[in-house]
Amino acid sequence: MAKVLMKGNEAIGAAAIKAGCKYFFGYPITPQSELPEYMARELPKVGGVFLQAESEIAAINMVYGAAGAGARVMTSSSSPGISLKQEGISYLAGAELPCLIVNIMRGGPGLGGIQPSQTDYFQATRGGGNGDYRLVVLAPANIQELADLVIEGFDIADQYRNPVMILGDGMIGQMMEPVEFKVPKKRELPEKDWATTGTLGKRKPNIINSLYLAAEELEEHNKKLQAKYDEIRRKEVKVESYNIEDADVVIAAYGTTSRIVRTAIAKLEREGYKVGLIRPITLWPYPYDEFNKINDNCKGVLTVEMNAGQMVDDVKIAVEGRFPVYFYGRTGGMVPTPDEIVGKVKEIYGGEK
Numbered sequence: 001m002a003k004v005l006m007k008g009n010e011a012i013g014a015a016a017i018k019a020g021c022k023y024f025f026g027y028p029i030t031p032q033s034e035l036p037e038y039m040a041r042e043l044p045k046v047g048g049v050f051l052q053a054e055s056e057i058a059a060i061n062m063v064y065g066a067a068g069a070g071a072r073v074m075t076s077s078s079s080p081g082i083s084l085k086q087e088g089i090s091y092l093a094g095a096e097l098p099c100l101i102v103n104i105m106r107g108g109p110g111l112g113g114i115q116p117s118q119t120d121y122f123q124a125t126r127g128g129g130n131g132d133y134r135l136v137v138l139a140p141a142n143i144q145e146l147a148d149l150v151i152e153g154f155d156i157a158d159q160y161r162n163p164v165m166i167l168g169d170g171m172i173g174q175m176m177e178p179v180e181f182k183v184p185k186k187r188e189l190p191e192k193d194w195a196t197t198g199t200l201g202k203r204k205p206n207i208i209n210s211l212y213l214a215a216e217e218l219e220e221h222n223k224k225l226q227a228k229y230d231e232i233r234r235k236e237v238k239v240e241s242y243n244i245e246d247a248d249v250v251i252a253a254y255g256t257t258s259r260i261v262r263t264a265i266a267k268l269e270r271e272g273y274k275v276g277l278i279r280p281i282t283l284w285p286y287p288y289d290e291f292n293k294i295n296d297n298c299k300g301v302l303t304v305e306m307n308a309g310q311m312v313d314d315v316k317i318a319v320e321g322r323f324p325v326y327f328y329g330r331t332g333g334m335v336p337t338p339d340e341i342v343g344k345v346k347e348i349y350g351g352e353k
Contacts, residue, residue: 003178008143008168011179012102013038015150016074018181021100022048023073025062027055029081030114031170032104036076056081060088067097068208070195072154076102079120080111083128089163090129094210096194096225098157100150101135102166104173107333115333116170118255121310124167125284132222134229136164136236137283139254143177148184149281155187156236160228161194167283169306171256171335232285239287240279244294247276249348250323252315253304254280257336261304264341275345283311291318300324300348304341307331 006014012035016024024039040050053059059075066073077085082103092099103124107117124137136156140146146168153164196206212218242265244250253261258279265275276294278301280287294301300323303315309327316325328344330336 093133238281
């Protein structure tokens with residue numbers, strides 16, 4: 001299939017339809033508004049339904065209804081809109097309903113701004129809603145990977161009966177790159193025999209629920225969820241690494257920030273510095289084990305983000321005190337430059353190569 005030049009937000013929509021998504025419920029907010037615009041235009045062409053809800057809260061509960069009926073369904077928003085969806089996201093996770101949630105982040109806190117940012121790492125990986133639940137969180141670095149992860153994200157959601165989040169920023173939503181819509185590696189997906197599709201008098205009604213009045217029942221449900229999350233941790237970690245076995249400094253970065261880091265690493269290598277990269281693709285489950293491959297003589301791990309250091313805790317957990325952990329970031333929609341990252345790496349080197 002030929003590649004097509006597409007804006008990131010539109011590529012998400014095209015990939016979702018390719019994956020069999022038939023329902024989209026959302027509410028417009030920049031910098032992701034092209035996505036609902038695309039779905040409003042294209043979903044009816046494949047027999048699907050686009051509905052602009054009266055609010056983000058309404059949208060996520062519509063997702064709950066469609067997911068409960070076994071449909072492939074998605075929603076999208078940007079940071080404060082995702083905040084409004086948190087109760088519904090917790091309900092979806094508690095009721096074990098598969099769906100895809102897209103967050104094209106903006107700066108924060110509060111209303112923030114529409115410039116690129118990565119300020120929702122805590123919210124996505126730690127859970128902004130109530131209870132012991134997890135989302136699978138995918139962080140693409142380019143438009144091709146974005147499209148691939150959207151398609152795979154629907155499969156992951158169906159396989160584990162769990163919401164999946166695509167976490168991007170304004171850059172990946174707004175930039176244009178060539179993309180090819182590939183057929184993903186086939187997964188053996190379970191039948192949705194739990195869905196509320198009507199009984200036809202052939203079985204007992206299915207009940208979808210996260211309410212268990214007896215504490216013992218609720219604990220058993222939580223144990224079931226935790227066992228599922230443990231399976232996801234074992235099977236769904238995605239990470240890309242570069243030169244970490246030989247690096248004097250390793251940089252940890254995800255999403256579009258990792259591309260800026262790559263430019264910085266190329267410049268440093270031309271000057272004789274040995275710098276590696278660990279790029280988590282799944283922010284949850286986090287690729288902790290990848291950090292064990294870093295050589296023992298490494299001077300430190302530098303975390304680079306477009307926030308105030310939200311991934312630093314995960315990096316510290318991963319390195320287990322083997323190396324010092326440093327941080328460089330920009331906030332409010334400011335984007336770190338390769339030269340800024342180069343300067344920070346040279347500081348860690350202490351002027352020595």
